[in-house]
Amino acid sequence: MPAAVTPAEAGAISVPVVVVTGFLGAGKTTFINDMLLRADGQRIAAVVNDFGSINIDAALLSNATEEVIGLKNGCICCSLQGDLLRTLRNVLDGRPPDLIVIEASGVADPGGIVQALMDPVVARVASLDAVVCIADAEDLQDGETRWSDPLWLAQLRGSDMIQLSKVPAQANRVNALATRLATVARRPVFGTAGDVVEIAELVGAVRTRPVASIGTTPADRRFASLEWSCAGAIDMRAFQAAIQSLAPSLLRAKGFLTVTGASTRHLLFQMVGRRASVMPAALQKDGCALILIGERDVFDPDAARRLLAGLSEG
Numbered sequence: 375m376p377a378a379v380t381p382a383e384a385g386a387i388s389v390p391v392v393v394v395t396g397f398l399g400a401g402k403t404t405f406i407n408d409m410l411l412r413a414d415g416q417r418i419a420a421v422v423n424d425f426g427s428i429n430i431d432a433a434l435l436s437n438a439t440e441e442v443i444g445l446k447n448g449c450i451c452c453s454l455q456g457d458l459l460r461t462l463r464n465v466l467d468g469r470p471p472d473l474i475v476i477e478a479s480g481v482a483d484p485g486g487i488v489q490a491l492m493d494p495v496v497a498r499v500a501s502l503d504a505v506v507c508i509a510d511a512e513d514l515q516d517g518e519t520r521w522s523d524p525l526w527l528a529q530l531r532g533s534d535m536i537q538l539s540k541v542p543a544q545a546n547r548v549n550a551l552a553t554r555l556a557t558v559a560r561r562p563v564f565g566t567a568g569d570v571v572e573i574a575e576l577v578g579a580v581r582t583r584p585v586a587s588i589g590t591t592p593a594d595r596r597f598a599s600l601e602w603s604c605a606g607a608i609d610m611r612a613f614q615a616a617i618q619s620l621a622p623s624l625l626r627a628k629g630f631l632t633v634t635g636a637s638t639r640h641l642l643f644q645m646v647g648r649r650a651s652v653m654p655a656a657l658q659k660d661g662c663a664l665i666l667i668g669e670r671d672v673f674d675p676d677a678a679r680r681l682l683a684g685l686s687e688g
């Protein structure tokens with residue numbers, strides 16, 4: 375029996391799709407959140423692919439749009455391509471949105487996502503209009519590591535434009551960074567003067583792009599991750615000490631915490647490289663849910679799990 379046809383597939387509509395890529399913690403969710411807040415009446419559906427099964431990004435975006443779909447446990451550039459296509463069909467079923475924005479996980483090569491979107495059935499109803507790469511100015515100024523990272527280069531070169539995040543105040547440093555980025559990527563760079571790429575610039579342009587081959591190491595061979603959760607509250611000082619000792623082996627950590635020993639009980643924790651922050655969480659639910667990610671050859675998830683287990687026993 376042939377598969378049911380969505381209204382969009384019936385030929386009535388083609389919904390533009392924007393893919394947001396960028397390295398772990400670059401600022402993809404922040405950019406999409408800002409985009410949703412600037413939507414000005416447009417209905418934007420966000421499809422979010424977190425690296426782990428704790429879908430933190432989807433929870434963060436759900437304040438800004440009712441249509442957030444989390445793709446859990448895997449990476450849409452490789453193992454989740456089928457899920458992405460099924461999700462797009464579900465989004466397009468019923469009343470299609472004006473725009474679909476897909477947040478790739480920080481470990482994804484956008485080439486795989488572009489390839490999935492070129493599936494002939496999907497391409498008829500959802501047109502890939504732009505791939506935006508969020509480039510983390512702090513990370514890029516920390517040293518040369520990222521500049522020679524094949525995954526980061528694939529994200530940069532697999533995009534149509536680059537949006538700088540975490541821009542330093544000094545204009546000369548920003549301009550030098552933007553010039554270097556534009557040379558490496560051969561793409562326009564936004565954000566030097568606090569400017570943010572507008573939705574109108576993302577949608578409607580006809581862009582031809584080669585179907586990129588995925589030449590980067592599969593995410594699960596390069597990165598190791600730990601998802602850790604507990605039902606109750608943990609001591610804030612003990613958590614800070616644990617994270618401090620894990621920090622040298624981590625690239626990214628984030629999650630929701632319920633803590634004792636601090637003025638706010640429910641916190642959103644974020645760490646990118648060595649920079650950590652906490653802020654009051656919108657969700658007032660007891661318990662902790664964290665994801666920690668590092669390079670497989672430096673981060674030991676089992677040792678981290680043992681360390682964190684001590685927090686919920688205290």
Ligand SMILES: Nc1nc2c(ncn2[C@@H]2O[C@H](COP(=O)(O)OP(=O)(O)OP(=O)(O)O)[C@@H](O)[C@H]2O)c(=O)[nH]1
Pocket residue numbers: 396397398399400401402403404405431479480538539540541626628644645646651
């Ligand atoms: N100062 C500053 N902080 C930012 C900016 N963009 C993002 N951040 C912070 O950087 C951290 C990571 O931001 P996210 O938007 O979650 O990054 P992401 O790329 O979605 O992260 P992953 O999905 O885990 O790869 C958070 O603490 C943000 O508040 C920015 O432009 N300026």
